[in-house]
Amino acid sequence: MSGIIEVKNLSFSYTPQSTVLKDISFEVMPGTFLAVAGPNGAGKSTLLNLLCGTLRPKSGTIRIDTAAIESYKTESLAKKVAVVRQEFVPVFGFSVMEMVLMARTPYFGQLGFESKADRQIVNQALVETDTIQFASRPLANLSGGERQRVFIARALAQNTAILLLDEPTSFLDLKHQVGIYDLLKKAQLEKGKTIVVVTQDINLAAQYADEILLLGADSSYHIGKVDDVFFPEQIEKVFGVRIFTAKVGQEKFFLPLGKFAKDSRQINSKPNSSTHK
Amino acid sequence: MKELLTPRKLVVRIALAGIVLIVVMFVCSLIGAESVSLKAAFRGVGEHPAVNPDYEIFVKVRLPRIILAAIVGAALACSGVVFQVLLRNPLADPYILGISSGAGLGTIIAVLSGFNWTLWGRSPIAVFAFAGALGTVWLVWFIGRLTGKFHVTGLLLAGVVVNAFFSAVIMFLTSVAQSQQIHATIFWLMGNMTEEDFFVLWIGGGCVLAGILALFNISPQLNVLSFGEDDARNIGINTARIRTIAFAVAAFITAIAVSLSGLIGFVGLIVPHAVRLVLGPDHRQLLPLSGIIGAIFLVVADTLARIIVAPAQLPVGVVTAIVGGPFFLVLLVRHSRKVSWLK
Numbered sequence: 001m002s003g004i005i006e007v008k009n010l011s012f013s014y015t016p017q018s019t020v021l022k023d024i025s026f027e028v029m030p031g032t033f034l035a036v037a038g039p040n041g042a043g044k045s046t047l048l049n050l051l052c053g054t055l056r057p058k059s060g061t062i063r064i065d066t067a068a069i070e071s072y073k074t075e076s077l078a079k080k081v082a083v084v085r086q087e088f089v090p091v092f093g094f095s096v097m098e099m100v101l102m103a104r105t106p107y108f109g110q111l112g113f114e115s116k117a118d119r120q121i122v123n124q125a126l127v128e129t130d131t132i133q134f135a136s137r138p139l140a141n142l143s144g145g146e147r148q149r150v151f152i153a154r155a156l157a158q159n160t161a162i163l164l165l166d167e168p169t170s171f172l173d174l175k176h177q178v179g180i181y182d183l184l185k186k187a188q189l190e191k192g193k194t195i196v197v198v199t200q201d202i203n204l205a206a207q208y209a210d211e212i213l214l215l216g217a218d219s220s221y222h223i224g225k226v227d228d229v230f231f232p233e234q235i236e237k238v239f240g241v242r243i244f245t246a247k248v249g250q251e252k253f254f255l256p257l258g259k260f261a262k263d264s265r266q267i268n269s270k271p272n273s274s275t276h277k
Numbered sequence: 278m279k280e281l282l283t284p285r286k287l288v289v290r291i292a293l294a295g296i297v298l299i300v301v302m303f304v305c306s307l308i309g310a311e312s313v314s315l316k317a318a319f320r321g322v323g324e325h326p327a328v329n330p331d332y333e334i335f336v337k338v339r340l341p342r343i344i345l346a347a348i349v350g351a352a353l354a355c356s357g358v359v360f361q362v363l364l365r366n367p368l369a370d371p372y373i374l375g376i377s378s379g380a381g382l383g384t385i386i387a388v389l390s391g392f393n394w395t396l397w398g399r400s401p402i403a404v405f406a407f408a409g410a411l412g413t414v415w416l417v418w419f420i421g422r423l424t425g426k427f428h429v430t431g432l433l434l435a436g437v438v439v440n441a442f443f444s445a446v447i448m449f450l451t452s453v454a455q456s457q458q459i460h461a462t463i464f465w466l467m468g469n470m471t472e473e474d475f476f477v478l479w480i481g482g483g484c485v486l487a488g489i490l491a492l493f494n495i496s497p498q499l500n501v502l503s504f505g506e507d508d509a510r511n512i513g514i515n516t517a518r519i520r521t522i523a524f525a526v527a528a529f530i531t532a533i534a535v536s537l538s539g540l541i542g543f544v545g546l547i548v549p550h551a552v553r554l555v556l557g558p559d560h561r562q563l564l565p566l567s568g569i570i571g572a573i574f575l576v577v578a579d580t581l582a583r584i585i586v587a588p589a590q591l592p593v594g595v596v597t598a599i600v601g602g603p604f605f606l607v608l609l610v611r612h613s614r615k616v617s618w619l620k
Binding site: 049054077081094095103108112158 | 284362493494496500503507511512513516553557558559
């Protein structure tokens with residue numbers, strides 16, 4: 001079986017002087033949960049924009065479902081890949097329902113209206129994301145966590161095999177962070193979606209993802225199973241910060257420790273991390 | 278729960294608004310400095326040399342002018358809707374990208390050059406205004422493209438600067454012109470409805486109607502576009518195509534409106550907002566209803582302009598601002614709680 005996303009020798013730069021991504025190759029199997037982590041400026045969001053066709057590679061190839069990404073029309077790519085973006089400013093006050101329905105725009109009939117099937121798909125997406133109870137509320141009247149779930153609902157309503165998300169949990173509290181990841185995991189397990197999440201939260205990534213793509217600011221990268229990529233020395237090196245690692249049951253945690261953290265002295269005396277069972 | 282827009286609801290609302298428009302047009306055609314008897318008017322032209330004055334006033338003076346107001350009002354309101362969504366800016370109106378100053382420049386050049394030919398029944402002023410309007414939009418669009426793929430800020434700034442530059446040129450030309458020529462220009466700049474031939478109305482009305490239908494055809498895509506370029510593309514909208522169509526058609530119908538009646542402000546700004554405040558932002562509904570309500574609004578405003586200081590006439594642009602401003606503010610205060618873009 002070949003990967004649903006295949007990236008080969010991918011390079012990208014915004015200006016000729018600085019390379020963001022350099023010669024990256026990896027493959028994502030269908031139904032995999034991949035987390036893309038790394039420091040600011042490592043090119044995580046850039047990679048996401050390349051995978052959804054917003055940016056064009058400088059060199060190398062991206063294949064979506066075995067076809068080169070350039071061979072897709074905008075409309076047909078939107079039937080394979082759905083995207084949830086980091087920032088968004090709603091201009092005019094659409095309601096939740098109206099917005100999620102827009103995911104079906106390419107399928108609208110001649111009159112520019114949705115079919116019954118479209119409505120069913122949208123309803124299901126709203127139920128799955130637990131947003132149906134405020135379907136008629138304006139988007140702007142929602143909390144950050146609710147709004148993020150609505151955007152995920154819209155992506156689900158596109159009925160794509162691949163779901164890309166750019167930092168879906170930034171600005172959310174702990175409960176909503178876990179809520180978003182549970183939602184994504186459910187979509188992966190129950191519907192076999194391939195999920196690629198760009199995230200700053202390496203702990204959530206370690207808990208939920210099957211594979212990790214760790215991008216370094218120096219254009220290095222590591223990809224593999226969570227345990228093969230996330231180990232203390234590597235995280236310290238890539239993020240350039242001292243890390244305290246702990247393990248509880250199956251879950252591994254990484255805590256960054258700054259110079260003036262309360263317990264920094266203890267860590268300083270034992271420069272390498274300590275691991276508890 | 279707020280009900281979703283359905284095709285049936287849309288058709289009913291458009292039909293209702295259309296009926297109101299026809300009633301308003303009919304009533305306004307009876308109002309004026311001279312009282313007209315419909316019965317007498319329907320008797321026809323009358324025997325030469327004793328012409329039928331009722332017919333003359335009703336069919337040759339009032340009706341064309343009311344139809345003209347409806348065409349211009351619909352064009353400006355629809356174009357305002359499109360510029361607001363394309364630029365994702367509630368302050369946008371049909372003139373924001375320099376159409377007004379381009380058309381103004383065309384007008385003053387036509388006036389100063391003293392041409393007196395006609396093209397398809399149009400005076401040089403109208404032809405030059407049309408060319409100036411479209412030329413300026415093309416220039417702004419071109420400059421905007423140089424600043425980036427579709428940089429809203431770049432486009433807006435290009436529009437503002439081109440506007441300022443052409444305004445300065447207009448000032449310069451005005452200062453060297455003779456007072457008689459200035460009067461013609463100023464009158465045009467304030468928005469000026471005149472009695473047009475039915476031939477001109479047919480052409481203008483046909484173009485505007487075709488333009489509005491084209492815009493209605495892409496209205497679901499315009500909905501998605503209001504969520505931003507990247508989002509729209511990921512949902513499967515060919516944003517470059519939709520934007521180009523919307524931009525070109527909106528500029529085209531604005532240029533027609535401007536060449537028919539000069540610069541009439543306010544219609545393109547407040548009518549879309551008023552409709553959006555009351556009925557919501559869905560473009561499938563916003564676009565046709567803004568068109569009809571823009572037509573109603575301008576027909577009423579022009580009727581007021583005809584009668585307030587009768588037998589003299591006010592420029593209709595003065596009326597749209599004086600009547601429309603307070604009305605819009607009342608709407609704004611009453612409905613602002615349910616709109617998010619104000620917060």
